Amino acid sequence: MGEYGPGAFGMPGPYCHNGPVTRASLDKxxxxxxxxxxxxxxxxxxxxxxxxxxxxxxxxxxxxxxxDARPAQKILDLAxxxxxxSLPFARSGAYVVPCDFxxxxxxxxxxxxxxxxLTAGDATRLPFKDDTFDAVTISFGLRNVQDTDTALRELxxxxxxxxxxxxxxxxxxxxxxxxxxxxxxLMRALPPVARTVSSNPDAYVYLAESIRAxxxxxxxxxxxxxxxxxxxxxxxxxxxxxxxHRGFKDSVGSAx
Numbered sequence: 001m002g003e004y005g006p007g008a009f010g011m012p013g014p015y016c017h018n019g020p021v022t023r024a025s026l027d028k029x030x031x032x033x034x035x036x037x038x039x040x041x042x043x044x045x046x047x048x049x050x051x052x053x054x055x056x057x058x059x060x061x062x063x064x065x066x067x068d069a070r071p072a073q074k075i076l077d078l079a080x081x082x083x084x085x086s087l088p089f090a091r092s093g094a095y096v097v098p099c100d101f102x103x104x105x106x107x108x109x110x111x112x113x114x115x116x117x118l119t120a121g122d123a124t125r126l127p128f129k130d131d132t133f134d135a136v137t138i139s140f141g142l143r144n145v146q147d148t149d150t151a152l153r154e155l156x157x158x159x160x161x162x163x164x165x166x167x168x169x170x171x172x173x174x175x176x177x178x179x180x181x182x183x184x185x186l187m188r189a190l191p192p193v194a195r196t197v198s199s200n201p202d203a204y205v206y207l208a209e210s211i212r213a214x215x216x217x218x219x220x221x222x223x224x225x226x227x228x229x230x231x232x233x234x235x236x237x238x239x240x241x242x243x244x245h246r247g248f249k250d251s252v253g254s255a256x
Contacts, residue, residue, distance in 0.1 A: 059168060059242050060085055063139055066166045066244055069094035073134040076158060078123060079141020083109035083116050090116065097133075099126070100141075123151040128158045135159070139168040143214050152227035162251040165229060171236070171243035172216040178239055183212060217243045 063085070069075050071093030077086040080098030082105055089096035098113075099121040100106055106118045121127045123138075123145045136155045145151045155165055173179040215223070217234050220243070224232045229247030236243050 063168045064088040067135050067137050076133045076136040078138040081105040083113045085139055126154045126158050130157055131160045132158045135164045137166040142169050143210050156228045159249045163249050165247045167245040170211040174240040
C-alpha cells in the first residue's frame with residue numbers, strides 16, 4: 001500500500017491511479033486493490049448482504065461481541081470501508097477510528113457518517129503512535145493486504161499493552177463435503193450474482209479467488225503468534241466459512 005499519506009480523511013495526500021482497474025490480481029498490488037474498492041464503494045454494503053445471504057450481519061454482531069468495546073476506550077477499525085462496521089463501537093461509547101486505504105470507500109462513509117473520524121491509512125504503515133488503542137479489529141480486509149505479517153505487526157505496535165485484536169476473515173469450512181460445495185459457489189455462482197447487484201462484478205472474481213487462496217484457521221493463528229500476539233484463539237462461524245481470531249498484547253512486564 002502507500003497510495004495515501006497519514007492523516008484524517010480529507011487531508012491532501014498523494015494518490016496513485018494508473019488507469020482503469022476493474023479487479024486486482026492475487027499478488028495484491030496496492031493500487032489495484034484500492035482502485036477496485038473505489039469502484040464498488042457505492043453498493044458495497046448491499047452487495048455483501050446479498051452475496052452472503054444476510055450472514056454478514058450475524059458475523060459483524062459476533063465481531064462486536066468479541067471486541068467488547070467499552071465507554072472511553074479507543075478502538076481502531078481497520079479496513080472499515082464505508083464505516084458500517086464502526087457504528088456498533090461508537091454506540092458503545094468508545095472512540096472508534098474507521099481506517100481504510102480506499103478513498104472511494106471513505107468518501108461514501110463520510111457522506112453517510114460525517115461525525116466519525118474516518119482516516120486514510122496503510123495497514124502496513126499505520127498513521128498512529130505506538131500503544132494507542134485498547135482494541136484493534138479488521139473484518140474481511142486482512143486478506144487484501146499485500147504483506148499480512150507486516151500488517152499484523154503494525155496492529156500489535158499501535159495496541160496498548162493488555163489490549164486485544166479481533167480479526168474476522170473468510171476461512172475454510174471444516175466439513176469436507178460442505179467445503180467442496182462452498183468452493184463451487186465462490187467460483188461459479190458468486191460472479192453471476194455479483195453482476196446483478198454490484199457496480200463492478202469483476203471485482204468479486206478477485207474476492208472469490210482470494211478467499212480460496214487464504215490460509216486456514218490454524219495457519220492464521222500461527223501468524224498472529226509470530227507477530228507477537230499471545231493467548232491466540234479462534235472460533236468458526238457458519239461452519240468455518242468465516243473465522244474469528246483473537247489475541248492479546250502482553251502487559252508491560254509480562255512474558256511474551
